[in-house]
Amino acid sequence: MAKARVLIRPKEGILDPQGKAVERALPALGFEGVEHVRVGRMVELEAEDPARLPELCEQLLANPLIEDFEIESIDGA
Amino acid sequence: MLWGVVQFPGSCDERDALHACELSGEARLIWHEERGLGEVDAVVIPGGFSYGDYLRAGAIARFSPAMEAVAEFAAAGGPVLGICNGFQVLCEAGLLPGALLVNESTRFICRQVDLVVEASGSGKRPKSFNAPSERLSIPAKHGEGRYWAPEEMLEAIEANGQVAYRYAPGQNPNGSARDIAGVRNEAGNVLGLMPHPEHAVDAMTGSTDGLEVFEAVAAAGARA
Numbered sequence: 673m674a675k676a677r678v679l680i681r682p683k684e685g686i687l688d689p690q691g692k693a694v695e696r697a698l699p700a701l702g703f704e705g706v707e708h709v710r711v712g713r714m715v716e717l718e719a720e721d722p723a724r725l726p727e728l729c730e731q732l733l734a735n736p737l738i739e740d741f742e743i744e745s746i747d748g749a
Numbered sequence: 750m751l752w753g754v755v756q757f758p759g760s761c762d763e764r765d766a767l768h769a770c771e772l773s774g775e776a777r778l779i780w781h782e783e784r785g786l787g788e789v790d791a792v793v794i795p796g797g798f799s800y801g802d803y804l805r806a807g808a809i810a811r812f813s814p815a816m817e818a819v820a821e822f823a824a825a826g827g828p829v830l831g832i833c834n835g836f837q838v839l840c841e842a843g844l845l846p847g848a849l850l851v852n853e854s855t856r857f858i859c860r861q862v863d864l865v866v867e868a869s870g871s872g873k874r875p876k877s878f879n880a881p882s883e884r885l886s887i888p889a890k891h892g893e894g895r896y897w898a899p900e901e902m903l904e905a906i907e908a909n910g911q912v913a914y915r916y917a918p919g920q921n922p923n924g925s926a927r928d929i930a931g932v933r934n935e936a937g938n939v940l941g942l943m944p945h946p947e948h949a950v951d952a953m954t955g956s957t958d959g960l961e962v963f964e965a966v967a968a969a970g971a972r973a
Contacts, residue, residue: 690855692855732809735808738848
């Protein structure tokens, strides 16, 4: 089984209200100077056939209309 | 007129949808594991939180056996109405254009909204799903109802007359692009909207305007 990590994030240009809410909360906690916060999703999985991961991401893990994804192999750790 | 109302684990508005359908015919529930729809004339995908809305709202429901049957039914021209989570499912399934994102406010909203009924343009069924009134007062309740599509897709659906309902000026509750509350597919037999017509069919709850949406779908079913 090949271990992989899939990072999914909202596409550039799409308003991310969750990121904005986090960004607005930071100064109240004393973290000044942080901007462009974007909140995405991370999925870890083990696959028999990692060659099929892009197809799996396009069909289910991400919605390609609104999200970009990256597949990262975490084998050999 | 026989309606089918699809029920997923996590659906919560199927009873109100059944009731609304029964006001213009007979209706039966279709469990998500059913592979066929039977002899239904029209299908409703109701609101709720199908499969817990895990991953994205509607993302997992689209792979259910019942949704495969709905996709075939829609491809054959059968009328399909998706409400709230049902709208999200239809978008995820690619049966309707666009996507529904987290509300701009990040908050769940629950309020009565006025919808402007858009005159539809060209297409195979130019009048499909047009309610007779110009405005409908219907409740909206959702956390992920911000309609979004890339600019070129928005231009295309506007040009094709696929925008079915808009929030009345100043009443957009979620930041939807161009105040869009509901869209149809290109052929005009699939309709999705975020507000809940099934909760507005009895004067006891303040409005009966939702009946017009069901009657419009029933009329499409009668023509199909």
